[in-house]
Amino acid sequence: MLQVSYIRDNREQVLERLAVKNFKQPDLVDEVIQLDDKRRQTQTSFDNASAEVNAAAKKIGELMRTGKQVEADTWKVIAATRKDNIKELGEQLTGIEDDLQQKLVLLPNLPHSSVPKGLAPEENEVVLENGAIPQLPANALPHWELAAKYKLIDFELGVKITGAGFPVYTNKGAKLQRALINFFIDEAEKAGYKEVSVPLMVNEASGFGTGQLPDKEGQMYFVTEDNLYLIPTAEVPITNLYRDVILKADELPIKNCGHTPCFRREAGSYGAHVRGLNRLHQFDKVEIVQVVNPETSYDVLEQMSLHVQSLLQKLGLPYRVLRLCGGDMGFTSALTYDMETWSAAQQRWLEVSSVSNFETFQSNRLKLRFRNAEGKTQLAHTLNGSALALPRIVATLLENNQTEKGIKVPEVLVPYTKFEWID
């Protein structure tokens, strides 16, 4: 959520930045400013009226104590007449605040100055490409066929017990999952992230804090009986650990990592391009999250990007890094890098990670602050990234490493899988 004070002081710039994101309702900006003007006026009236009544109440207290009953009664009458006025002003004020809030949550985060303008994924900027694109023989199989051939994943069983998009991993497929999770967590810890294990369901306040609500409730599974959402990413519980927290400056940066399953409804996105592991309702992911001093957040973003890249390098996967254009960026992000690996059998890039700086967009909702050098509270910056999401990594590993003998397990994973070949 953008800060009203910022919008008020930087109207032109806000409009300019929103245009980069192709934001469709720029009028909201002025509506917010107007509502804020009204809010402040009303608050001043309310405060002044309350101050009068408070003073009268105090006076009555004194008069009562000194036994001046009659005089106290006359003040009571005066105070009573002000009451309706205060009540009305108070109702006006909360009404305005609600309106303001409602409009405010519709405004997306402002993109960083380096974000390219653009509407569609094709306009994302390729920052770099790394790793040789493997040339597979003509009879190379896509991962869903490999998964069947080597009995690694049983999609049909998943359909039976739950439904489409909930695969069952079997044999070395299950082992590979666990190996990747442990590898990713170990790498994150080496990079200074502290592991946390968090709930997989969150309440509404948490959903709001990281920006999933009220915007994207359709994407999350909702447990109606208990009013809880299944997490679409560990970002939600991990970042919300710091909701309503004021940190000391020397507690920054906070670096957490965690593995969780992620649940996404992915409503309306069925089709050939989501075959196999390409898009699932449930998948595993290791997430890295940081809470940092605003001065350092863009350096941190680069570090996080490099961390994700190092994982892909160690796994020997060819990848590219994209700087998302305004139109393809998420609602909450100021700058996002997507990492994609080349899926050799499908002949396409698959997104395996997304690393974002949210600046104060989340922390403003979370009330996540720190005490700065002047001793004042200031909103921290939050960032997160997948490091990494499993299914598409599994997909490319299987596809890219297939040989006539079987599938070669990357060297770095062997200590975790305890086997070198899937055959």
Added chain:
RNA sequence: GGAGAGGUGUCUGAGUGGUCGAAAGAGCACGCCUGGAAAGUGUGUAUACGCCAAAAGUGUAUCGAGGGUUCGAAUCCCUCCCUCUCCGCCA
């Protein structure tokens, strides 16, 4: 699921209608003391919003949330949420 207790500042914890943004202690920060430290001692120590060019200052709100009674509510009443304890059930 049944029965009970309770939600106060960073924490412990007092506070049953006015002098309460809130005692006391702990913690923390700064100062004094000390060769240095501990102990001791002094001071300070919530957040948000408004007014003000800004600092200073000042006003308002906030004692789980919302509503009510009252001139006045942490304190009384109602509704909701949450936590804890015991019993039951169970990994």
